[in-house]
């Protein structure tokens with residue numbers, strides 16, 4: 001790395017999971033968990049792990065900022081080891097990996113796009129939970145909730161989508 005290279009890195013993450021009714025359909029969704037918080041919903045993600053699109057997007061943003069392999073490479077959905085896995089473990093491991101090579105997380109900003117249920121009432125719980133997992137102050141984590149205005153798969157309630165950006169700074173010492 002050149003001495004002129006700035007000691008900050010930005011990372012971006014995206015994830016989408018299809019949603020299906022929890023019961024009564026051929027393809028069952030899993031309980032809807034976003035940011036590690038269980039939401040009351042008639043539909044949930046079709047996923048190998050717990051299908052937490054928000055934590056997956058943040059995990060990829062952290063790994064991406066450090067130019068590390070992505071979540072699909074580190075925790076492949078073909079590996080039975082990760083079946084039903086809580087995504088908190090993926091996020092914590094990504095944070096530990098970048099810390100090991102000298103980066104600190106400055107902040108996380110993320111957007112969840114979900115038609116229902118409304119994310120608003122859960123945003124603070126989600127922020128606090130992500131801050132806890134990453135060892136950050138809650139002011140370093142921001143979560144926004146949007147709908148998709150009833151159009152396309154997300155708007156029709158057939159998928160949930162999450163986008164995240166993360167800033168890393170070089171740790172001292």
Ligand code: MG
Nearest residue numbers: 015052053056
């Ligand atoms: Mg995912």
